Amino acid sequence: MASASATDVPERTPSSQTYLSTRGGDYGLSFETVVLKGLAQDGGLFLPEVVPTAEGWESWKDLPYAELAHKILSLYISSDEIPSADLKDIIDRSYATFRAQEVTPLVHLKDNLYLLELFHGPSYSFKDCALQFLGNLFEYFLVRKNQGKEGKDRHHLTVVGATSGDTGSAAIYGLRGKRDVSVFILHPKGRISPIQEKQMTTVLDDNVHNIAVTGTFDDCQDIVKAMFADPDANAALKLGAVNSINFARILAQIVYYFHSYFALAKTSSSFKVSDKVRMVVPTGNFGDILAGYFARRMGLPIEKLVIATNENDILDRFWKTGRYEKKPVHGPDTENGLAVDGAKADPSGVRETLSPAMDILVSSNFERLLWFLAYEFAATTGMDDEWTKKQAGQEVEVWLSDLKKKGGFGPVYKDVLESARRTFESERVTDAQTLETIKKFYKDIGYVLDPHTAVGVAAAERSIERAGVDVPHISLSTAHPAKFAGAVSEALKDAEGFDFEKTVLPEEFVELAKKETRLLEAENSWVAVRELVKKQIAHDLGL
Numbered sequence: 001m002a003s004a005s006a007t008d009v010p011e012r013t014p015s016s017q018t019y020l021s022t023r024g025g026d027y028g029l030s031f032e033t034v035v036l037k038g039l040a041q042d043g044g045l046f047l048p049e050v051v052p053t054a055e056g057w058e059s060w061k062d063l064p065y066a067e068l069a070h071k072i073l074s075l076y077i078s079s080d081e082i083p084s085a086d087l088k089d090i091i092d093r094s095y096a097t098f099r100a101q102e103v104t105p106l107v108h109l110k111d112n113l114y115l116l117e118l119f120h121g122p123s124y125s126f127k128d129c130a131l132q133f134l135g136n137l138f139e140y141f142l143v144r145k146n147q148g149k150e151g152k153d154r155h156h157l158t159v160v161g162a163t164s165g166d167t168g169s170a171a172i173y174g175l176r177g178k179r180d181v182s183v184f185i186l187h188p189k190g191r192i193s194p195i196q197e198k199q200m201t202t203v204l205d206d207n208v209h210n211i212a213v214t215g216t217f218d219d220c221q222d223i224v225k226a227m228f229a230d231p232d233a234n235a236a237l238k239l240g241a242v243n244s245i246n247f248a249r250i251l252a253q254i255v256y257y258f259h260s261y262f263a264l265a266k267t268s269s270s271f272k273v274s275d276k277v278r279m280v281v282p283t284g285n286f287g288d289i290l291a292g293y294f295a296r297r298m299g300l301p302i303e304k305l306v307i308a309t310n311e312n313d314i315l316d317r318f319w320k321t322g323r324y325e326k327k328p329v330h331g332p333d334t335e336n337g338l339a340v341d342g343a344k345a346d347p348s349g350v351r352e353t354l355s356p357a358m359d360i361l362v363s364s365n366f367e368r369l370l371w372f373l374a375y376e377f378a379a380t381t382g383m384d385d386e387w388t389k390k391q392a393g394q395e396v397e398v399w400l401s402d403l404k405k406k407g408g409f410g411p412v413y414k415d416v417l418e419s420a421r422r423t424f425e426s427e428r429v430t431d432a433q434t435l436e437t438i439k440k441f442y443k444d445i446g447y448v449l450d451p452h453t454a455v456g457v458a459a460a461e462r463s464i465e466r467a468g469v470d471v472p473h474i475s476l477s478t479a480h481p482a483k484f485a486g487a488v489s490e491a492l493k494d495a496e497g498f499d500f501e502k503t504v505l506p507e508e509f510v511e512l513a514k515k516e517t518r519l520l521e522a523e524n525s526w527v528a529v530r531e532l533v534k535k536q537i538a539h540d541l542g543l
């Protein structure tokens with residue numbers, strides 16, 4: 001296939017190790033280019049040209065987490081780019097910081113319902129599973145690029161990321177103190193939990209900067225995307241992405257789908273490798289569940305991926321109607337900025353819920369799924385692969401441009417929606433149902449769920465009702481409950497013997513309260529943020 005931009009990988013590289021843009025403007029890119037650029041020049045997201053099949057995956061059953069990660073990641077990263085021993089070293093260092101020996105332990109909740117605990121990394125959310133790796137990957141590429149270079153000749157990466165609370169601290173913990181990289185994390189002012197804010201703002205390393213933006217998470221994400229789309233900002237700052245727009249994030253998250261599947265086979269005598277499972281994922285930006293979609297395409301027997309949204313339910317509405325619209329025509333709409341049922345809502349349509357990290361209106365990774373859906377639809381014409389990929393890029397471009405100009409698109413073709421429904425189901429969980437679920441699991445088994453995890457578990461219980469108790473369900477636990485004291489305390493205030501500080505709070509979080517903080521502020525404007533970042537970089541680099 002012809003390359004529309006730099007083809008910087010050897011001819012013989014398999015196409016699962018070369019990358020394209022979802023909007024059709026880039027082909028044949030190397031993994032390094034994709035990781036360092038983050039977002040394609042045409043505004044699209046990067047995808048491997050082919051999703052590799054995990055040949056012989058059944059034999060990986062007993063591998064420890066890091067070895068399993070090496071097997072999976074090697075399918076997407078050419079050893080010409082990162083020699084196998086170097087990749088192994090990066091992976092080993094990335095998971096050595098986790099508190100749990102299994103890295104992501106699987107816990108039995110009840111009957112055929114299991115919980116995959118993804119919060120045993122340094123910042124206590126699932127983001128560590130990818131961001132420890134991405135931090136080490138950036139460092140590896142920068143050391144190699146900068147060998148023998150001094151001063152202004154060194155490649156200095158300016159990472160700009162948006163967070164609704166968890167990506168920020170995980171990125172900061174993955175990048176703090178690293179040479180040749182500065183990190184700027186934008187969060188919506190006043191809309192993240194106090195612990196999340198402390199986790200980020202108490203990191204005082206010179207290369208770390210937090211910016212509170214007057215707006216929502218979507219505003220922060222739009223600012224980041226606008227900066228990436230700006231040739232001047234890109235040239236002047238050499239921007240890098242830590243959000244799940246960066247494909248390395250998705251890649252690292254594929255591993256725990258395989259790992260939990262094998263853990264289930266080891267735990268449950270009635271479950272054998274090759275049996276089907278359902279995976280339930282609390283969803284906001286669609287990155288985590290997209291990694292599950294990759295695992296499924298690689299051959300892992302996932303019968304269905306269940307999307308669990310909170311009241312910010314754009315995805316749930318898409319699965320129900322085939323329309324992807326920022327503002328619903330019916331349903332949880334707003335009156336004078338307040339939701340009709342009393343919940344706080346922004347005029348933009350974003351609701352403030354008890355699972356704030358999922359208060360996201362536009363899920364950036366949904367674009368990657370749209371590309372696959374468009375590709376499969378175009379493939380039914382029987383045309384060759386080059387034409388099919390081009391067609392998919394054009395379709396995605398039209399959908400995304402309608403989203404930008406009109407606030408939505410759809411309904412999509414019937415076949416496209418049916419294809420989405422064959423792999424995914426979706427559930428919307430209200431705040432009241434989230435609280436009920438936290439209460440119930442504490443009462444029944446003494447387990448404290450964080451509110452995001454509770455959204456997933458509530459959806460899993462509904463899925464079990466549909467699929468039957470014989471189908472095992474793995475529900476992803478995306479954060480430690482201590483990060484969301486407000487919701488957990490509200491749910492368990494009347495629970496006998498419950499004491500947040502004694503039952504839930506890690507010692508580390510108690511220490512956070514005493515630490516000094518540093519925080520910048522910016523209005524909701526990408527130009528204002530760009531100027532702030534430029535000024536700070538000039539200061540940091542002594543320019």
Ligand SMILES: Cc1ncc(COP(=O)(O)O)c(C=O)c1O
Pocket residue numbers: 125165166167244282283284285286287288289357358452453478479
């Ligand atoms: C705790 C928690 N759960 C779930 C999600 C949703 O994950 P994703 O954005 O990958 O869909 C997030 C944010 O991304 C989160 O921080």
Ligand SMILES: N[C@@H](CCOP(=O)(O)O)C(=O)O
Pocket residue numbers: 162163164165166167168242243244245284285287357358364
């Ligand atoms: N919930 C996230 C939002 C950003 O998502 P990302 O996965 O694209 O980084 C957060 O906690 O920041």
